[in-house]
Amino acid sequence: MEGVMDATMRDIITRQGGFDLCVTEFLRIVDELLPSKVFYRLCPELAHGARTPSGTPVRLQLLGNNPEAMAANAARAVELGSPGVDLNFGCPAKTVNRSRGGAILLTEPDTLYEIVSAVRAAVPAQLPVTAKMRLGFDDTDLALDNALALQAGGAAEIVIHARTRKDGYKPPAYWPLIAPIVDRLDIPIVANGEVWNASDYARCQQESGVQAVMIGRGALAVPNLANVLRGQASPMPWQQVLAEVMALGERDRTEGRERYMPSRIKQWLNYLQIGYPEAEALFMQVRRIGKAPEMASALQLAALEIP
Ligand SMILES: Cc1cc2nc3c(=O)[nH]c(=O)nc-3n(C[C@H](O)[C@H](O)[C@H](O)COP(=O)(O)O)c2cc1C
Known part of the structure; x- marks a missing residue:
């Protein structure tokens, strides 16, 4: 989470246990190959096996629209040790969307396909290329097309934030709208949005049809939320x-x-x-x-x- 979940916060939160994976704040890619120091600044864990001090893997996230530049930077990310690359197609920020980055690309399934396939070709086959999307930009009409484009491009897994760009962060998250995408895709889907406690988690799983959930703000509101959701802890005092x-x-x-x-x-x-x-x-x-x-x-x- 940009501006919040830096390496120090990732350390504090993952030390509470229960997380399988962290994704970095997004690295904005325009048309250049960024120097290694930029990757290390965003993800100091790269110098320590790309894991937080408590051992949770950290995957680098890229945001941009230029397939070649995304591919070149993805290759660098994995060379430096990132266990795969995550691609951001969910960012709602106006400044980012104005320069054709983040959620605005959900209006262009063909571009999603081009970016993912270029990145997939640049990253060694054994490392995953994953993607994060929202249900759409203004509406959800292209949700399935976008997910299919990401899969066709070679995404190994997709996190779906169950809202459109227009919805912003306004509750609710529309978990049931993830279910038809899960039905049509062959790759694992991870549900995201508005999971704050164990009962949200159960309802999200039931309504979306997926087991795996990504938590964002919830992990900042209750630092040991991952273990709470797993039924292994109560919220820490x-x-x-x-x-x-x-x-x-x-x-x-x-x-x-x-x-x-x-x-x-x-x-x-x-x-x-x-x-x-x-x-x-x-x-x-x-x-x-x-x-x-x-x-x-x-x-x-x-x-x-x-x-
Ligand atoms: C301040 C802030 C920064 C965020 N930065 C990112 C980001 O860099 N990459 C990303 O994929 N999502 C980012 N998100 C979106 C979250 O990952 C998540 O999709 C969203 O908050 C909904 O999930 P939640 O209800 O569990 O928070 C950000 C959200 C917030 C509030």
Whole structure:
């Protein structure tokens, strides 16, 4: 998730257990082969076997519309150790869509096919090329055509965010609209959108007809959500969550991101409010804090106040 799920967050979240795979924030490809340092910056895990410190594989995600450039950068991603490549055809951002990137390509199934097949040809056969799509741009008319185009191009798996670009992030996610795509395709489909707890997970599986689910914001709202969905844990207690929030703050401070630390903490608290009322109260307390030392003190105080 762009702007949120960087390597530090991936480390914190995957350490809670239960995740099979992480995908990086998207790397925007225009028409050039990007230097290796750009790949390492986005995915520092490449220097450590493309796994988070707790061992979850991390796959690089590319976004763009130029088949040759996508192919060249995909080849570089796997050379540097990414276990396959994921292609983003779901991003709803206006700036991205204006330059024919992300979800806008869902109006052009032929282009999807060209991109995936060029990338497939550039990536060694044993490594998967996967894709992420929404149900459509303005409507869902091309949902099946797009999924078929991705499959025909050689995608090994497709994650379907069960909304159109027009729907944005507005609930609900239309899980039942994934089912006819599952019926027609031969490759595995992963359902995505609005899975926040075990009952959403069960309903999503039942309505979409797929077992595998990708979670985005839910993992930020309840950090051990993957294990909760697997029935192996209850949502972690607030005290433990707060310790992770403090750890994020400490890492940002000690790893040269002091300036961004307060806004990152607020950003995470914002997601955590969905799972924890305590996060809402803390967010209100710290929302005007702009300096890292002050934020660290406020978090410490909050930890001391937990009974
Ligand atoms: C801030 C933000 C950034 C995102 N960045 C990406 C991204 O880089 N690549 C991607 O495939 N999806 C991205 N997404 C979409 C999520 O992966 C996911 O499809 C969407 O949030 C719906 O799933 P959820 O309800 O589990 O969050 C992003 C979503 C948000 C809210």
